[in-house]
Amino acid sequence: MEEQISRIAQIVQSNLGLPEEQQPLVLRYVRRVVNRIRIFCSRKDLPPPLEEVAAQMVEDMVRADRDGAGGGNEVSSITRGDTSIHYRDKASAFQNAAAFIRDYESQLIPFKRMKIPRERPYD
Numbered sequence: 001m002e003e004q005i006s007r008i009a010q011i012v013q014s015n016l017g018l019p020e021e022q023q024p025l026v027l028r029y030v031r032r033v034v035n036r037i038r039i040f041c042s043r044k045d046l047p048p049p050l051e052e053v054a055a056q057m058v059e060d061m062v063r064a065d066r067d068g069a070g071g072g073n074e075v076s077s078i079t080r081g082d083t084s085i086h087y088r089d090k091a092s093a094f095q096n097a098a099a100f101i102r103d104y105e106s107q108l109i110p111f112k113r114m115k116i117p118r119e120r121p122y123d
Helices: 002-016 020-041 049-068 090-102 105-111
Strands: 075-079 084-087
Touching: 002 020, 002 049, 020 049, 020 105, 049 105
Parallel strands: none
Antiparallel strands: 075 084
16 A cells, blocks of 8 residues: 555656655645545555546645645735725635535546445354
8 A cells, every 4th residue: 555655646746846855745645535535435445547546636635735825815806997806715715625526526436335234243
């Protein structure tokens, strides 16, 4: 599992052109995403085809964090005549993040295992 996590982290760092000192952050994101995928799919392993999905999820998370790292309110538009500044609505940003997670479900569902109750012998 650690080999897969390292491989996914290298893919993400390469694709985003991140410096080497960002590796611990990328590894943390990769572990988080791999765990979410395994929980969603009810799996103990991560099939190789899901490595690309995990890498894409991590890349999108890193980009979203970079965009939101400015702190304060994000400016969405500025009008010069009669001067108006519009800020992004934090609630809509949260809804966009929730929709973003749902975007990956269609790629994960084929790998989802059914949860079958196990028979337990009575003591």
